[in-house]
Amino acid sequence: MAIRGRNNSEQGTTIITLIHNVCLYGHDDRVTVRLENGHITDIRPRHGSDLPVSDPAHRWIEGNGATLLPGLHDHHLHLMAYAAALDSVHCGPPAVQTEEQLAGCLRDANxxxxxxxxxxxxxxxxxxGDIDRHWLDRYIPDRPVRVQHRGGRLWVLNSCALEALNLDQALNQDQAQGELPPGLERSGEQFTGRLYEGDAWLRARVPRKLPDLARASCQLARYGITGITDTTPANGLEEWRLFAAAQDRGELGQRVRMMGGPDIALCHDTEGLQRGELKVHLLESQLPELDRLCDDIAAAHARERAVAIHCVTRTELVFALAALDAAGTVSGDRIEHASVCPPEQLEEIRRLNLRVVTQPHFIEERGDHYLDEVEAEDQPWLYRAAAFLEAGVPLAGGSDTPFGDADPWRLMRAAVSRRTLQGRIIGASEALTPEQALALFLSPPQSPGLGLRHLQVGAPADLCLLKAPWAQVRTRLDANQVRITWRGGQCIFDAAAT
Structure with a gap:
Protein backbone atom coordinates (compact mmCIF):
# COMPACT_ATOMS: atom_id res chain seq x y z
CA MET A 1 0.00 0.00 0.00
CA ALA A 2 1.12 3.59 -0.49
CA ILE A 3 2.60 5.38 2.48
CA ARG A 4 0.32 8.11 3.76
CA GLY A 5 1.35 11.59 4.80
CA ARG A 6 3.35 11.99 7.99
CA ASN A 7 0.70 13.75 10.02
CA ASN A 8 -2.90 14.33 9.07
CA SER A 9 -3.14 17.03 11.72
CA GLU A 10 -0.85 19.13 9.53
CA GLN A 11 -3.67 19.10 6.97
CA GLY A 12 -6.19 20.33 9.52
CA THR A 13 -7.61 16.93 10.53
CA THR A 14 -6.71 15.07 13.70
CA ILE A 15 -7.34 11.35 13.34
CA ILE A 16 -7.90 9.40 16.55
CA THR A 17 -7.28 5.65 16.33
CA LEU A 18 -8.70 3.26 18.91
CA ILE A 19 -7.13 -0.21 18.96
CA HIS A 20 -9.54 -2.40 20.90
CA ASN A 21 -9.18 -5.81 22.53
CA VAL A 22 -5.41 -6.25 22.26
CA CYS A 23 -2.67 -7.47 24.59
CA LEU A 24 0.40 -5.29 24.96
CA TYR A 25 3.55 -7.33 24.45
CA GLY A 26 4.56 -8.94 27.74
CA HIS A 27 1.08 -8.60 29.28
CA ASP A 28 -1.97 -10.85 29.31
CA ASP A 29 -4.71 -8.32 30.02
CA ARG A 30 -6.70 -7.06 27.06
CA VAL A 31 -6.86 -3.30 26.63
CA THR A 32 -7.97 -0.50 24.35
CA VAL A 33 -5.25 1.86 23.13
CA ARG A 34 -5.93 5.40 21.93
CA LEU A 35 -3.62 7.11 19.41
CA GLU A 36 -3.76 10.85 18.83
CA ASN A 37 -1.32 13.43 17.44
CA GLY A 38 1.35 10.82 16.91
CA HIS A 39 1.38 9.43 20.46
CA ILE A 40 -0.34 6.93 22.70
CA THR A 41 -2.76 9.06 24.71
CA ASP A 42 -4.69 6.43 26.67
CA ILE A 43 -4.57 2.75 27.58
CA ARG A 44 -7.62 1.29 29.36
CA PRO A 45 -8.87 -2.18 30.27
CA ARG A 46 -11.07 -3.66 27.58
CA HIS A 47 -14.00 -4.18 29.92
CA GLY A 48 -15.65 -1.03 31.17
CA SER A 49 -13.75 1.18 28.73
CA ASP A 50 -15.57 4.43 28.08
CA LEU A 51 -13.41 5.56 25.18
CA PRO A 52 -15.79 6.98 22.54
CA VAL A 53 -16.32 4.90 19.41
CA SER A 54 -19.05 6.74 17.51
CA ASP A 55 -17.20 9.86 16.37
CA PRO A 56 -16.68 9.61 12.58
CA ALA A 57 -13.19 11.10 13.02
CA HIS A 58 -12.19 7.98 14.98
CA ARG A 59 -10.76 4.83 13.46
CA TRP A 60 -11.78 1.72 15.36
CA ILE A 61 -9.55 -1.35 15.07
CA GLU A 62 -10.76 -4.64 16.54
CA GLY A 63 -7.70 -6.57 17.74
CA ASN A 64 -9.39 -9.90 18.53
CA GLY A 65 -6.97 -10.59 21.39
CA ALA A 66 -3.83 -10.29 19.24
CA THR A 67 -0.57 -8.80 20.53
CA LEU A 68 0.42 -5.17 20.01
CA LEU A 69 4.19 -4.64 19.81
CA PRO A 70 6.36 -1.54 19.73
CA GLY A 71 7.32 -0.97 16.10
CA LEU A 72 10.44 -2.94 15.17
CA HIS A 73 13.73 -1.09 14.67
CA ASP A 74 16.36 -2.48 12.27
CA HIS A 75 19.65 -1.39 13.85
CA HIS A 76 21.85 -1.97 10.77
CA LEU A 77 20.91 -1.56 7.12
CA HIS A 78 21.77 0.45 4.00
CA LEU A 79 18.58 2.12 2.81
CA MET A 80 19.67 3.62 -0.53
CA ALA A 81 21.39 0.37 -1.51
CA TYR A 82 18.33 -1.62 -0.42
CA ALA A 83 16.05 0.56 -2.52
CA ALA A 84 18.38 0.12 -5.51
CA ALA A 85 18.51 -3.64 -4.90
CA LEU A 86 14.73 -3.89 -5.26
CA ASP A 87 15.20 -2.70 -8.86
CA SER A 88 18.20 -4.96 -9.51
CA VAL A 89 18.68 -8.51 -10.76
CA HIS A 90 19.28 -11.02 -7.96
CA CYS A 91 22.28 -13.09 -9.01
CA GLY A 92 23.04 -15.39 -6.08
CA PRO A 93 21.80 -17.98 -3.58
CA PRO A 94 19.29 -19.05 -2.58
CA ALA A 95 17.26 -17.78 -5.56
CA VAL A 96 20.07 -18.43 -8.08
CA GLN A 97 22.18 -21.56 -7.55
CA THR A 98 23.68 -22.44 -10.96
CA GLU A 99 25.36 -20.82 -13.94
CA GLU A 100 22.37 -21.68 -16.11
CA GLN A 101 19.97 -19.99 -13.70
CA LEU A 102 22.13 -16.87 -13.60
CA ALA A 103 22.39 -16.72 -17.37
CA GLY A 104 18.60 -17.00 -17.60
CA CYS A 105 18.05 -14.19 -15.09
CA LEU A 106 20.39 -11.89 -16.97
CA ARG A 107 18.81 -12.69 -20.33
CA ASP A 108 15.33 -12.03 -18.91
CA ALA A 109 16.42 -8.71 -17.45
CA ASN A 110 18.10 -7.75 -20.72
CA GLY A 129 32.98 -19.28 -10.19
CA ASP A 130 34.99 -16.07 -10.47
CA ILE A 131 33.09 -14.48 -13.32
CA ASP A 132 34.69 -11.65 -15.31
CA ARG A 133 33.96 -9.35 -18.25
CA HIS A 134 34.16 -12.20 -20.78
CA TRP A 135 31.64 -14.32 -18.87
CA LEU A 136 29.19 -11.42 -18.79
CA ASP A 137 29.83 -10.65 -22.47
CA ARG A 138 28.60 -14.11 -23.45
CA TYR A 139 25.14 -13.33 -22.15
CA ILE A 140 24.85 -9.54 -22.43
CA PRO A 141 27.27 -8.12 -25.01
CA ASP A 142 25.24 -5.08 -26.03
CA ARG A 143 24.60 -2.98 -22.91
CA PRO A 144 26.60 -2.00 -19.80
CA VAL A 145 26.28 -4.49 -16.94
CA ARG A 146 27.67 -4.45 -13.40
CA VAL A 147 27.19 -7.33 -10.97
CA GLN A 148 27.97 -6.95 -7.29
CA HIS A 149 29.32 -9.74 -5.10
CA ARG A 150 27.13 -10.33 -2.06
CA GLY A 151 29.87 -9.07 0.27
CA GLY A 152 29.53 -5.62 -1.32
CA ARG A 153 33.24 -5.07 -2.04
CA LEU A 154 33.48 -6.40 -5.60
CA TRP A 155 31.78 -5.32 -8.82
CA VAL A 156 32.17 -7.24 -12.10
CA LEU A 157 31.77 -5.14 -15.27
CA ASN A 158 31.22 -6.37 -18.81
CA SER A 159 33.05 -4.91 -21.83
CA CYS A 160 30.26 -2.45 -22.62
CA ALA A 161 30.50 -1.13 -19.07
CA LEU A 162 34.28 -0.76 -19.30
CA GLU A 163 33.83 1.10 -22.59
CA ALA A 164 31.12 3.35 -21.16
CA LEU A 165 33.50 4.26 -18.32
CA ASN A 166 36.40 4.85 -20.78
CA LEU A 167 38.50 2.31 -18.90
CA ASP A 168 39.80 0.25 -21.81
CA GLN A 169 40.76 3.45 -23.62
CA ALA A 170 42.57 4.75 -20.56
CA LEU A 171 44.60 1.56 -20.21
CA ASN A 172 47.03 2.63 -22.92
CA GLN A 173 47.08 6.32 -22.06
CA ASP A 174 49.83 7.06 -19.57
CA GLN A 175 48.35 10.43 -18.76
CA ALA A 176 45.08 8.77 -17.72
CA GLN A 177 46.52 6.22 -15.33
CA GLY A 178 45.85 8.43 -12.32
CA GLU A 179 42.15 8.40 -13.24
CA LEU A 180 41.86 4.63 -13.01
CA PRO A 181 40.26 3.19 -9.87
CA PRO A 182 42.95 1.52 -7.75
CA GLY A 183 40.91 -1.64 -7.28
CA LEU A 184 40.50 -2.40 -10.99
CA GLU A 185 41.99 -5.84 -11.65
CA ARG A 186 44.28 -6.36 -14.64
CA SER A 187 45.40 -9.54 -16.41
CA GLY A 188 48.32 -8.85 -18.74
CA GLU A 189 47.37 -5.97 -21.00
CA GLN A 190 43.64 -6.15 -20.31
CA PHE A 191 41.26 -5.39 -17.47
CA THR A 192 39.32 -8.40 -16.18
CA GLY A 193 36.27 -6.29 -15.35
CA ARG A 194 36.64 -7.05 -11.63
CA LEU A 195 36.63 -3.85 -9.56
CA TYR A 196 37.32 -3.97 -5.81
CA GLU A 197 36.26 -1.25 -3.35
CA GLY A 198 35.00 0.87 -6.23
CA ASP A 199 31.62 2.07 -4.97
CA ALA A 200 32.55 5.74 -4.66
CA TRP A 201 34.37 5.73 -8.00
CA LEU A 202 31.42 4.15 -9.80
CA ARG A 203 28.89 6.40 -8.08
CA ALA A 204 30.64 9.45 -9.52
CA ARG A 205 30.63 8.06 -13.08
CA VAL A 206 27.63 5.81 -13.66
CA PRO A 207 24.49 7.74 -14.61
CA ARG A 208 22.65 8.03 -11.32
CA LYS A 209 19.02 7.18 -10.95
CA LEU A 210 17.72 7.78 -7.45
CA PRO A 211 16.13 4.60 -6.14
CA ASP A 212 12.50 4.41 -5.10
CA LEU A 213 12.58 4.90 -1.33
CA ALA A 214 8.79 4.58 -1.14
CA ARG A 215 8.93 1.00 -2.39
CA ALA A 216 11.67 0.12 0.10
CA SER A 217 9.81 1.83 2.93
CA CYS A 218 6.58 -0.01 2.14
CA GLN A 219 8.40 -3.34 2.22
CA LEU A 220 9.96 -2.53 5.59
CA ALA A 221 6.55 -1.49 6.92
CA ARG A 222 5.19 -4.90 5.88
CA TYR A 223 7.62 -6.41 8.37
CA GLY A 224 6.42 -4.14 11.19
CA ILE A 225 9.49 -1.89 10.97
CA THR A 226 8.91 1.71 12.06
CA GLY A 227 12.55 2.78 12.45
CA ILE A 228 15.94 2.05 10.92
CA THR A 229 19.58 2.84 11.54
CA ASP A 230 21.34 3.46 8.24
CA THR A 231 24.96 2.40 8.73
CA THR A 232 26.39 3.36 5.31
CA PRO A 233 29.91 4.80 5.85
CA ALA A 234 29.62 7.23 2.93
CA ASN A 235 26.47 8.92 4.27
CA GLY A 236 26.80 12.68 4.35
CA LEU A 237 24.84 15.88 3.86
CA GLU A 238 23.42 14.77 0.50
CA GLU A 239 21.91 11.59 1.93
CA TRP A 240 20.62 13.51 4.95
CA ARG A 241 18.74 15.91 2.67
CA LEU A 242 17.41 13.07 0.51
CA PHE A 243 16.01 11.22 3.51
CA ALA A 244 14.52 14.37 5.02
CA ALA A 245 12.83 15.27 1.74
CA ALA A 246 11.49 11.72 1.31
CA GLN A 247 10.01 11.86 4.81
CA ASP A 248 8.42 15.24 4.13
CA ARG A 249 6.82 13.89 0.94
CA GLY A 250 5.50 10.85 2.80
CA GLU A 251 7.64 8.46 0.73
CA LEU A 252 9.78 7.31 3.66
CA GLY A 253 7.57 6.16 6.51
CA GLN A 254 10.25 5.02 8.98
CA ARG A 255 12.18 7.10 11.48
CA VAL A 256 15.87 7.11 10.55
CA ARG A 257 19.03 7.22 12.63
CA MET A 258 21.81 7.98 10.17
CA MET A 259 25.42 6.99 10.66
CA GLY A 260 28.11 8.20 8.29
CA GLY A 261 31.11 10.47 8.00
CA PRO A 262 32.20 13.47 10.06
CA ASP A 263 29.98 16.01 8.26
CA ILE A 264 26.79 14.44 9.64
CA ALA A 265 27.74 16.15 12.90
CA LEU A 266 26.72 19.40 11.15
CA CYS A 267 23.14 18.20 10.61
CA HIS A 268 20.26 19.06 12.90
CA ASP A 269 18.00 16.32 14.26
CA THR A 270 14.33 16.39 13.31
CA GLU A 271 11.31 14.46 14.54
CA GLY A 272 12.03 11.66 12.07
CA LEU A 273 15.76 11.96 11.31
CA GLN A 274 18.48 11.63 13.92
CA ARG A 275 22.27 11.86 13.73
CA GLY A 276 24.02 8.59 14.46
CA GLU A 277 27.51 7.32 15.14
CA LEU A 278 30.68 7.83 13.11
CA LYS A 279 30.86 4.70 10.95
CA VAL A 280 34.31 3.13 10.50
CA HIS A 281 34.53 0.45 7.83
CA LEU A 282 37.55 -1.77 8.38
CA LEU A 283 38.96 -4.00 5.65
CA GLU A 284 41.52 -6.57 6.76
CA SER A 285 43.65 -6.19 3.62
CA GLN A 286 43.75 -2.39 3.93
CA LEU A 287 43.78 -1.60 7.64
CA PRO A 288 44.64 2.01 8.48
CA GLU A 289 47.49 2.98 10.78
CA LEU A 290 46.43 2.24 14.34
CA ASP A 291 47.32 5.77 15.47
CA ARG A 292 45.15 7.25 12.73
CA LEU A 293 42.14 5.19 13.77
CA CYS A 294 42.73 6.18 17.40
CA ASP A 295 42.78 9.84 16.35
CA ASP A 296 39.50 9.43 14.42
CA ILE A 297 37.84 7.80 17.43
CA ALA A 298 39.11 10.50 19.78
CA ALA A 299 37.93 13.26 17.43
CA ALA A 300 34.43 11.76 17.28
CA HIS A 301 34.31 11.44 21.05
CA ALA A 302 35.42 15.07 21.42
CA ARG A 303 32.33 16.03 19.38
CA GLU A 304 30.18 13.91 21.71
CA ARG A 305 29.70 11.32 19.00
CA ALA A 306 30.11 7.58 19.46
CA VAL A 307 31.69 5.29 16.87
CA ALA A 308 30.49 2.12 15.17
CA ILE A 309 33.19 -0.14 13.72
CA HIS A 310 32.56 -2.75 11.03
CA CYS A 311 34.30 -6.05 11.93
CA VAL A 312 33.67 -9.23 9.92
CA THR A 313 36.98 -11.03 10.50
CA ARG A 314 38.90 -11.93 13.63
CA THR A 315 41.75 -9.63 12.57
CA GLU A 316 39.43 -6.66 12.06
CA LEU A 317 37.87 -7.21 15.47
CA VAL A 318 41.24 -7.46 17.23
CA PHE A 319 42.39 -4.28 15.49
CA ALA A 320 39.20 -2.38 16.35
CA LEU A 321 39.35 -3.39 20.00
CA ALA A 322 43.01 -2.35 20.24
CA ALA A 323 42.11 1.08 18.86
CA LEU A 324 39.15 1.52 21.18
CA ASP A 325 41.23 0.44 24.15
CA ALA A 326 43.94 2.97 23.28
CA ALA A 327 41.61 5.85 22.41
CA GLY A 328 39.13 5.18 25.20
CA THR A 329 35.44 4.44 24.85
CA VAL A 330 32.23 6.35 25.49
CA SER A 331 28.68 5.19 25.99
CA GLY A 332 27.28 4.23 22.59
CA ASP A 333 30.45 2.87 20.98
CA ARG A 334 29.54 -0.30 19.14
CA ILE A 335 30.82 -3.17 17.03
CA GLU A 336 28.95 -3.94 13.83
CA HIS A 337 28.64 -7.65 12.92
CA ALA A 338 31.27 -9.17 15.25
CA SER A 339 31.06 -11.97 12.68
CA VAL A 340 33.92 -13.92 14.26
CA CYS A 341 34.22 -13.35 18.00
CA PRO A 342 36.41 -15.79 20.00
CA PRO A 343 36.12 -15.78 23.82
CA GLU A 344 39.11 -13.45 24.29
CA GLN A 345 37.56 -10.76 22.09
CA LEU A 346 34.14 -11.21 23.67
CA GLU A 347 35.71 -10.51 27.05
CA GLU A 348 37.37 -7.38 25.63
CA ILE A 349 34.03 -6.18 24.29
CA ARG A 350 32.53 -6.66 27.74
CA ARG A 351 35.44 -4.91 29.48
CA LEU A 352 35.25 -1.92 27.15
CA ASN A 353 31.46 -1.58 27.67
CA LEU A 354 30.73 -1.87 23.96
CA ARG A 355 27.48 -2.81 22.27
CA VAL A 356 27.15 -5.32 19.43
CA VAL A 357 24.75 -5.28 16.49
CA THR A 358 24.76 -8.63 14.73
CA GLN A 359 23.11 -10.60 11.91
CA PRO A 360 22.38 -14.21 12.92
CA HIS A 361 20.36 -14.78 9.72
CA PHE A 362 23.71 -15.05 7.91
CA ILE A 363 23.98 -18.45 9.63
CA GLU A 364 20.98 -19.50 7.54
CA GLU A 365 21.72 -17.54 4.36
CA ARG A 366 25.48 -18.16 4.16
CA GLY A 367 26.20 -20.84 6.73
CA ASP A 368 26.80 -23.66 4.26
CA HIS A 369 29.42 -21.56 2.51
CA TYR A 370 30.92 -20.53 5.86
CA LEU A 371 31.44 -24.19 6.73
CA ASP A 372 33.43 -24.57 3.50
CA GLU A 373 35.30 -21.26 3.54
CA VAL A 374 35.83 -20.14 7.16
CA GLU A 375 38.77 -21.53 9.11
CA ALA A 376 37.66 -24.44 11.30
CA GLU A 377 39.00 -22.72 14.43
CA ASP A 378 36.75 -19.72 13.78
CA GLN A 379 33.52 -21.57 12.97
CA PRO A 380 32.35 -21.93 16.61
CA TRP A 381 32.53 -18.14 16.98
CA LEU A 382 30.40 -17.19 13.96
CA TYR A 383 27.62 -14.66 14.63
CA ARG A 384 27.38 -15.39 18.32
CA ALA A 385 24.29 -14.32 20.24
CA ALA A 386 23.57 -16.09 23.53
CA ALA A 387 27.18 -15.69 24.66
CA PHE A 388 26.93 -11.90 24.37
CA LEU A 389 23.78 -11.83 26.46
CA GLU A 390 25.28 -14.17 29.07
CA ALA A 391 28.30 -11.86 29.32
CA GLY A 392 26.07 -8.81 29.80
CA VAL A 393 26.97 -7.29 26.42
CA PRO A 394 24.07 -5.25 24.97
CA LEU A 395 23.00 -7.03 21.76
CA ALA A 396 20.74 -5.83 18.95
CA GLY A 397 19.88 -7.06 15.47
CA GLY A 398 20.16 -5.59 12.01
CA SER A 399 19.48 -7.08 8.61
CA ASP A 400 22.47 -5.51 6.77
CA THR A 401 20.13 -5.38 3.79
CA PRO A 402 20.72 -5.47 0.84
CA PHE A 403 23.61 -7.76 1.81
CA GLY A 404 21.20 -9.82 3.90
CA ASP A 405 17.46 -10.42 3.80
CA ALA A 406 15.53 -7.38 5.03
CA ASP A 407 12.95 -9.54 6.83
CA PRO A 408 13.58 -9.27 10.63
CA TRP A 409 11.36 -12.28 11.26
CA ARG A 410 13.73 -14.43 9.23
CA LEU A 411 16.58 -13.15 11.38
CA MET A 412 14.61 -14.09 14.50
CA ARG A 413 13.96 -17.61 13.20
CA ALA A 414 17.64 -18.07 12.40
CA ALA A 415 18.66 -16.77 15.83
CA VAL A 416 16.45 -19.43 17.40
CA SER A 417 17.30 -22.37 15.11
CA ARG A 418 20.96 -21.68 14.12
CA ARG A 419 20.30 -23.81 11.00
CA THR A 420 21.82 -23.32 7.56
CA LEU A 421 19.75 -23.70 4.39
CA GLN A 422 20.93 -27.33 4.21
CA GLY A 423 19.85 -27.94 7.80
CA ARG A 424 23.29 -27.99 9.42
CA ILE A 425 23.68 -26.42 12.87
CA ILE A 426 26.29 -23.75 13.59
CA GLY A 427 26.84 -22.74 17.20
CA ALA A 428 23.91 -24.51 18.83
CA SER A 429 24.83 -22.99 22.19
CA GLU A 430 24.33 -19.50 20.70
CA ALA A 431 20.62 -20.04 20.05
CA LEU A 432 18.17 -17.49 21.47
CA THR A 433 14.64 -17.90 22.73
CA PRO A 434 11.91 -16.33 20.56
CA GLU A 435 11.59 -13.55 23.14
CA GLN A 436 15.33 -12.83 23.05
CA ALA A 437 15.23 -12.85 19.25
CA LEU A 438 12.34 -10.38 19.15
CA ALA A 439 14.15 -8.16 21.67
CA LEU A 440 16.93 -7.66 19.10
CA PHE A 441 14.54 -5.26 17.35
CA LEU A 442 12.78 -3.67 20.33
CA SER A 443 15.57 -1.65 21.97
CA PRO A 444 15.85 2.13 21.47
CA PRO A 445 17.69 3.21 18.29
CA GLN A 446 20.16 5.33 20.27
CA SER A 447 20.78 2.50 22.77
CA PRO A 448 20.75 -0.81 20.89
CA GLY A 449 20.51 -3.77 23.19
CA LEU A 450 19.78 -1.69 26.30
CA GLY A 451 16.24 -2.52 27.39
CA LEU A 452 12.98 -2.63 25.49
CA ARG A 453 10.77 0.19 24.29
CA HIS A 454 7.43 -0.05 26.10
CA LEU A 455 3.93 0.90 25.03
CA GLN A 456 2.78 3.49 27.53
CA VAL A 457 0.86 6.74 27.60
CA GLY A 458 2.96 9.53 26.12
CA ALA A 459 5.13 7.22 24.01
CA PRO A 460 5.30 7.75 20.23
CA ALA A 461 2.64 5.71 18.47
CA ASP A 462 5.13 3.50 16.59
CA LEU A 463 3.32 0.18 16.70
CA CYS A 464 3.05 -3.25 15.12
CA LEU A 465 -0.24 -5.13 15.51
CA LEU A 466 0.08 -8.87 14.99
CA LYS A 467 -2.66 -11.16 13.71
CA ALA A 468 -2.53 -13.45 16.73
CA PRO A 469 -1.36 -13.56 20.35
CA TRP A 470 2.41 -13.75 20.91
CA ALA A 471 2.04 -17.29 22.29
CA GLN A 472 1.09 -18.38 18.76
CA VAL A 473 3.40 -16.10 16.79
CA ARG A 474 6.50 -17.15 18.76
CA THR A 475 6.21 -20.69 17.37
CA ARG A 476 6.65 -19.61 13.75
CA LEU A 477 8.11 -16.04 13.72
CA ASP A 478 6.73 -15.13 10.31
CA ALA A 479 6.32 -11.68 8.74
CA ASN A 480 2.89 -12.76 7.52
CA GLN A 481 1.77 -12.40 11.15
CA VAL A 482 2.07 -8.58 10.86
CA ARG A 483 -1.38 -7.07 10.42
CA ILE A 484 -0.97 -3.27 10.77
CA THR A 485 2.04 -0.98 11.24
CA TRP A 486 1.78 2.59 12.55
CA ARG A 487 4.56 5.16 12.69
CA GLY A 488 3.70 8.29 14.66
CA GLY A 489 0.07 7.21 14.70
CA GLN A 490 -0.12 7.04 10.90
CA CYS A 491 -0.81 3.71 9.25
CA ILE A 492 2.08 2.80 6.96
CA PHE A 493 1.00 -0.81 6.35
CA ASP A 494 -2.32 -2.61 6.55
CA ALA A 495 -2.43 -6.23 5.44
CA ALA A 496 -6.13 -5.84 4.63
CA ALA A 497 -5.30 -3.22 2.01
CA THR A 498 -2.74 -5.33 0.12
Missing part, protein backbone atom coordinates in the same frame (compact mmCIF):
# COMPACT_ATOMS: atom_id res chain seq x y z
CA UNK A 111 14.79 -8.23 -22.48
CA UNK A 112 13.14 -5.42 -20.50
CA UNK A 113 12.50 -2.11 -22.32
CA UNK A 114 15.11 -0.10 -20.39
CA UNK A 115 18.38 -0.34 -22.33
CA UNK A 116 20.50 1.59 -19.83
CA UNK A 117 22.83 0.12 -17.24
CA UNK A 118 21.84 -3.29 -15.89
CA UNK A 119 22.62 -3.86 -12.21
CA UNK A 120 22.98 -7.26 -10.59
CA UNK A 121 23.45 -7.98 -6.89
CA UNK A 122 24.20 -10.76 -4.37
CA UNK A 123 26.48 -12.84 -6.61
CA UNK A 124 28.52 -15.63 -5.02
CA UNK A 125 31.27 -17.70 -6.64
CA UNK A 126 29.39 -20.91 -5.82
CA UNK A 127 27.04 -20.06 -8.70
CA UNK A 128 29.50 -19.80 -11.63
Missing amino acids: GQPDAGWLRGIAYHASVA
